Amino acid sequence: MAVIAHDPSLPTQTHAEVTRDVIKTITDKPTTGYYILAGSMALLTLVLFGTLGALLKYGLGLAGYAPPIMWSIYITTFVFWIGIGHAGTLISAILFLFRSPWRTAVYRSTEAMTVFAVMTAALFPIIHIGRQWLFYWLIPYPNQRFLWPNFKSPLMWDVFAVSTYLTVSSTFLMIGLVPDVAAIRDHVSGWRKKLYAALSLGWTGADSQWRHYSRAYLYLAALCTPLVLSVHSVVSWDFAMSIVPGWHGTIFAPYFVAGAIYSGIGMVLTLVIPLRKVLKLDHMITEYHFDNLAKLTLFTGSILFYAYGMEYFIAWYSGSTFEQTTFWRRAFGPNWWAGWSMIICNAFVSQLLWFPKIRKNITSLFVISIFINIGMWFERYVIFVGSLANDYIPYAWGQINPTWADWCILAGSFGWFGLWFTLFYKNFPIVAIQEVKEMIPMPRRKAHGGAH
């Protein structure tokens, strides 16, 4: 008897089971563990805003800002969080255009991660500018003297790129949520029914709605695709457009985009691996999905490996003493520990994923994802702080001295991100109900020979 293997990209549940299992994650009473997690995140968020209040009152002197390193922990953390967002858009938009079937189970959690990561990142330039209450000067508004921002500056490009990214990715997340919220509305009662009825915007799943919705979603995905590639390119040009050794490289845009996606997938793994256990979604987010995420990690990690090697090669090949010194000091200077953390966590640890045994082991993937998160923060630290520390004149060289304000803002940013994500997964479907259903062939009365 012939055995027909189940296509691992197709869900094994029926439509009704998908609705029931996902809605259960919302309607089940939160556990004590959930309250402890949400409480800890709220506490860290308080630390963030408490420290921000202190910075507002006393100024950036509280942070470890000292010449020549005027872009330190805050800018490092800004780029770290912006990068985290990129994997979400890659999975939700780019893989949607490629019709990649494995994205459906994980795309909602990654898209939510994107929005919350960009919300976190957007705090940092505002914290960093010092006079935070004047942040609106960055926006071209008709002021009293009709002074306009300098649009030749990459920092202005960044303002537009990041605010566009936040707006478009939030819109993409919310549009995707509408049919799922309507499904919840139809299966809950009491205050929840009222809340989800308001949020579903009158969605009924009528053909006239799907007709416009499917097209609009496609175009939004098509717009998000170049956007995600542009945002981290623009962020990289904040550095590459200057003449600081270690920054002024043409490789920066693709190098940053690959790094961003790599770090984002690391965070996806860190969040989704425990989440599927807690929400009992093991049957929906399976080893198959993690295997694909691991392959994507390996691919982007290998690009990073190449980029790291190429940076060192070009520093040597350029014959520029300044470039050579910068890269020598990255590996053997006072911050050697950061330089090697970056290379080991990103370039080498990712190569372990060539082995299927490691790639298919969820515990090892989780451990690797933690290394990726740490490694990618250090990558930005090494690039920004390390390069500023060794400018052209040895007389002006200096070292960073982070203070409690730096560490509190960094830790608080994890709380702010974690709080939003924790509230989201308990109140909204963390698996896209309608997209998973789209993958499940509907029952037929007659045998069906053709493809769906």
Add this chain to the structure above:
Amino acid sequence: MAKAVAGVLAQFDHIDGACDAIRELKAGGQKDLTVYTAAANHEIEAAIGDPVSPVRLFTLIGGLTGCAAGFGMTIWMSLDWPVLVGGKPIAPIPPYVVLGFELTILIGALSTVVGLVVLAMMQAPRGRPYSPRFSDDRIGIFVPCGADRAPSVEALFRQHGSVEVTRDA
């Protein structure tokens, strides 16, 4: 509250039965019908045979407006307060491509959403019956018709395997 529309509502468990019913209704000249599904479905789309959504026009017009706004804003603002730096042009194009691109995406995306909302609201199935099963696992087809045509529509639905047929007065 919209006035209730009279007609027949059928529920289907099977996609082929629902598609056959839609095709037969269409072949019989029924233009106005509403089909409910829990997820987008290409077979149903093909059976209904509606033209491609005009939401793409909103995307195109929004994108072009954003592109023009991005370049227009940067060039006009540079010329409005000209500052000569390093002998470079007052309003150079290469750096402004970034802003032109970002505003193309921003306005293009926002106008796509506006298009979706406007078109979906204009064609919303107001006053038509709905069942929570349609967001779960069933396909719903509603045909607006008077009491005289209702028995034939009910028979058509039953013939194609509808699991539940109700008449809404």
